[in-house]
Amino acid sequence: MLFRSPLVPMAVKDQRFMQVNVPEARSRIFSYGVVPVRAVEVLIALGRQARRPGILESIRSPVLVLHSVGDRAASPSACRKAFERIGSQKKRCVWYERSNHILMWDHDAEAATGEILGFLGAIGG
Numbered sequence: 762m763l764f765r766s767p768l769v770p771m772a773v774k775d776q777r778f779m780q781v782n783v784p785e786a787r788s789r790i791f792s793y794g795v796v797p798v799r800a801v802e803v804l805i806a807l808g809r810q811a812r813r814p815g816i817l818e819s820i821r822s823p824v825l826v827l828h829s830v831g832d833r834a835a836s837p838s839a840c841r842k843a844f845e846r847i848g849s850q851k852k853r854c855v856w857y858e859r860s861n862h863i864l865m866w867d868h869d870a871e872a873a874t875g876e877i878l879g880f881l882g883a884i885g886g
Contacts, residue, residue, distance in 0.1 A: 771795040780834045780862035790866050817846040824852040825880040827864055827873050834862035853880065 773795055779787055811817060824847050828840045837856075844854045855876050860867035865874070 770798055772798055772801065780832065781867050782831075782859065782861045783867050786863070786866040790863065811843065817843055818848040820847050820849050822849060822851075823880070823884045824849045825877065826852075826854040827857070827876060828854065829857045829860040829862065829864060829867070829869070831858070831860070832862045851884065 779790060779792060781787060781790065824844075826840065826844050828835070828837060830837050832840075841854075844852070853876075855873075857864065857867075857869035857873065860869040860873075864870065
């Protein structure tokens with residue numbers, strides 16, 4: 762286990778970690794003040810699994826990826842590389858210029874909502 766310790770079961774997360782470019786959105790976003798360290802370990806393990814050869818290539822279901830070029834929490838470069846590996850014939854990646862990591866509360870929320878609804882309509886009908 763990378764971080765877990767009986768002495769440090771939680772990590773404090775304050776508003777500085779809230780990656781959104783719309784300042785007034787910070788007070789409207791519900792976010793826990795602490796994160797279980799175990800959750801961080803699971804996220805790291807998931808990323809490790811996704812990097813294994815053949816995993817992303819085996820995805821056949823439709824995929825929509827929405828990402829911000831200025832995302833400070835999730836690497837845009839890693840996202841591009843992962844997206845290229847996805848094996849689905851129905852995949853779409855949309856990039857946003859003005860937002861950060863919490864896309865649905867940021868400048869491009871309306872455009873992202875439209876992309877999601879359009880994608881769901883296309884695969885549902």
